[in-house]
Amino acid sequence: MRRSSRSLLTLALLLIAALVTGPAFGQALNVQIVGGTKSATPIAVVPFAQQGAPLPTDVADVIRNDLNRCGKFRSLAVSEIVEQPTQGSDIKFATWRLLKQDYIVIGRIKDAGNGMVTVEYELWDVNRQQRLLGEAMSPAATSDLRSVAHQIADKIFQQITGIPGAFWTRIAYVTMVGSGNNATYSLIVADSDGYNPQVVARSHEALLSPKWSPDGTRIAYVSFESGNSAIYIQNITTGARQLISGRAKGINGAPAWSPDGTKLALALSYTGNPEIYVMDLGSRQETRLTRSLAINTEPVWAPDGQSVYFTSDRSGKPQIYRVSASGGTPERISFQGQQNLDSAISYDGKQIAMVQANGNVYRIAIMDQSLGGQVRFISPGPIDESPSFAPNASMLIYAATDGTRDVLYAVSNDGLVRQRLALADGDVREPAWGPYRKQ
Amino acid sequence: MNKTVRIALVALLCVGAAACSKKQEVKPQPQQQETQQEAPAQTGEHKYTAADLDTDACLKVRTIYFDFDKDEVKPEFQQYMQCHAKFLQDVPTARMRLEGNADERGTREYNLGLGERRGNAVSSGLQANGASSSQISVISYGKEKPVCREHNEDCWSKNRRVEIVYTAT
Numbered sequence: 001m002r003r004s005s006r007s008l009l010t011l012a013l014l015l016i017a018a019l020v021t022g023p024a025f026g027q028a029l030n031v032q033i034v035g036g037t038k039s040a041t042p043i044a045v046v047p048f049a050q051q052g053a054p055l056p057t058d059v060a061d062v063i064r065n066d067l068n069r070c071g072k073f074r075s076l077a078v079s080e081i082v083e084q085p086t087q088g089s090d091i092k093f094a095t096w097r098l099l100k101q102d103y104i105v106i107g108r109i110k111d112a113g114n115g116m117v118t119v120e121y122e123l124w125d126v127n128r129q130q131r132l133l134g135e136a137m138s139p140a141a142t143s144d145l146r147s148v149a150h151q152i153a154d155k156i157f158q159q160i161t162g163i164p165g166a167f168w169t170r171i172a173y174v175t176m177v178g179s180g181n182n183a184t185y186s187l188i189v190a191d192s193d194g195y196n197p198q199v200v201a202r203s204h205e206a207l208l209s210p211k212w213s214p215d216g217t218r219i220a221y222v223s224f225e226s227g228n229s230a231i232y233i234q235n236i237t238t239g240a241r242q243l244i245s246g247r248a249k250g251i252n253g254a255p256a257w258s259p260d261g262t263k264l265a266l267a268l269s270y271t272g273n274p275e276i277y278v279m280d281l282g283s284r285q286e287t288r289l290t291r292s293l294a295i296n297t298e299p300v301w302a303p304d305g306q307s308v309y310f311t312s313d314r315s316g317k318p319q320i321y322r323v324s325a326s327g328g329t330p331e332r333i334s335f336q337g338q339q340n341l342d343s344a345i346s347y348d349g350k351q352i353a354m355v356q357a358n359g360n361v362y363r364i365a366i367m368d369q370s371l372g373g374q375v376r377f378i379s380p381g382p383i384d385e386s387p388s389f390a391p392n393a394s395m396l397i398y399a400a401t402d403g404t405r406d407v408l409y410a411v412s413n414d415g416l417v418r419q420r421l422a423l424a425d426g427d428v429r430e431p432a433w434g435p436y437r438k439q
Numbered sequence: 440m441n442k443t444v445r446i447a448l449v450a451l452l453c454v455g456a457a458a459c460s461k462k463q464e465v466k467p468q469p470q471q472q473e474t475q476q477e478a479p480a481q482t483g484e485h486k487y488t489a490a491d492l493d494t495d496a497c498l499k500v501r502t503i504y505f506d507f508d509k510d511e512v513k514p515e516f517q518q519y520m521q522c523h524a525k526f527l528q529d530v531p532t533a534r535m536r537l538e539g540n541a542d543e544r545g546t547r548e549y550n551l552g553l554g555e556r557r558g559n560a561v562s563s564g565l566q567a568n569g570a571s572s573s574q575i576s577v578i579s580y581g582k583e584k585p586v587c588r589e590h591n592e593d594c595w596s597k598n599r600r601v602e603i604v605y606t607a608t
Contacts, residue, residue: 206583208583229551249576267552269555273552274552313549339545341546341549357544386546401590
């Protein structure tokens, strides 16, 4: 965890294009997986057979890393893969049983012409000697092989766990390079494993609170570029941007999309203290949801769109409350811990992640509704924040500090496997896990 | 506006002095000395001018510090509420921005609220001492503009602050 022990897989630093908006390369994150779990399912992902020129991506390696970091699988180290079958008929099951593998994945990459390749893969159950999946993916550009690998990992994950995989998704986060008047903040969108960073927005003033639209096309965020906080919505493909709330007086903060994408919950303080509002994005009409002299902020929608969770210190210290999306009396949700802030809700509404503070230690806690409101910690602290669930809730991403650096961790839902995402010479913060991708 | 106005005034004085110097070289200076001497003689009645911002020991204090998760202006900072409030009264054209800040503990959006609450507390303190709300604006940076980045109370106490920024005099 310390900087001294960063034996990181360092990626090539990509050129930082000096564009304010629109697709551009961001600085690549260093990626490292820590921890592991004995109870995880053992799976061998054999290197895929391939003819012709070397490819930019080791497809099997991407699949292995995906399966490892979700915490549910333990992939066999490449050095222990003693045989390399490429067809189902080549698999000697006795070998893989001896290696105590439950599943084996094999595959082939074929030239499809015009710089395109076709990836074929098979998933086999070692004990039953039965093929569970076998498929040829659509031809893809070699530069897009990471996406293909993530999609294969998703199918393997779903076949074995019964839950859709969420590896082929994206994350958004904010980087800060430099300090004081020389600071540059960038809103970045990258693959869920931190690869392929693209700059969405860049500013010399703070950027924070990025939130994905449910369809994954736009990001709402807060920018201080005008001097005060202001909320914007930006299309991540075209760069087109709308100002949503830029009142000169008070905070314009904490945007949160309704599940149907038609409304945005916000925290605005032009009346004197931050209150939660819901803005209809079509009519731009605002409805006030809370009335108290406290700080009311960090709204987040229940998956059914019927209620909004938020942070409020109306009881003295910040705690999580829930209010009907049409207003009414809020109900306190968090009772354990000195402070609870910044909730995130799983897709099925059953788990609520939050930042829980006890003394000077801020950790990510998950409250499981089915466990009677008991919380379990999935991060060690001391300054952890901004939890965000993957769309299948198998993992979360959160922000942490490491020395005087801000870094991100993607963590398995049980907290046992963590993947550290750090910038070589800057801070990474404010992560937000995007929805399932369609393209 | 402040600098421009001040420079313009100085320029006018110079023009006046130069114009006067043709006929009576000494006269303008005693007049200036007279007004300067008048103020300290009657303590409390001294009217602040824009120039005092850079020289007055009390007005030179532009940062108010706070306790953890608190927004009360502590007793030791009350004297600064008084002199800055008096300055705003004495210089009605003066405008002030109060920039509220928080330490790293707690989430970014919640800290925006805390920073604003501190800014509002200083604003109320100034108004209680006679300043007009129309001269004061409050902005919160939350924990986005720390002056130091270590994880200890010494550093945190430096970051829990409201900075007084004069935007016009």
